[in-house]
Amino acid sequence: MLRxxxxxxxxxLWIYAFIDCLNTPEEEVRGLPKLAWVFxxxxxxxxxxGPVAWLVAGRPRRARAAGGPAPARWVAxxxxxEFLKSLKDDGAKTDEQLLKDWEADLRRRxxxxxRRETGEDPKDG
Structure with missing residues (x-):
């Protein structure tokens, strides 16, 4: 088993380096273009x-200087x-208007x- x-x-290590390279943004890759690092x-x-070269020379440095601004992180x-607030502000008004339009269209239909069932002609008024 130990063999x-x-x-x-x-x-x-190979899988880690490969996935890390693929997930690294192009502008953060050092040394070579990202596609070259993949190869x-x-x-x-x-x-x-290959994996050791990526980890040493190609991978971006994650450490930041003390007191420097924190790197921008993706937030779900x-x-x-801010995203949730924008949903409440914009979405509520448009959803209410859309619902009113649908209700009016349903009433009209x-x-x-x-009229069709009773045999009235809508053109006669």
Whole structure:
């Protein structure tokens, strides 16, 4: 069982480096273009050169200077108070108006259907 451990560690590092490279924004990649790093990781993955090169030379540095501004982080819409507020402001008005329009259209269609059933001609007025 232990003889498979080195293979699994190499595979885990290769997969980690590959996914990390794919998820890194193009403008944050160092050294080579992102596509070149993908090829380096894929071609030299089994001898550890590609993944280690990515981690050392291509991966963006995550550490920030003390006191510097925090990097912008993605926030899920349901955790973003600004997004939720915009839904309440814009969405409530348009939804109410849309509902009123649908109700008016439904009433008009119901009246038209009743006229057809009773045999009245809507053109006669």
């Amino acid at each position: 498979y451990l080195p293979f699994l560690l190499v595979l885990a 380096v990781i894929l071609l030299f993955g089994e001898v550890l050169i 819409p349901d955790d973003n108070p 119901e009246e038209e259907l009743k």
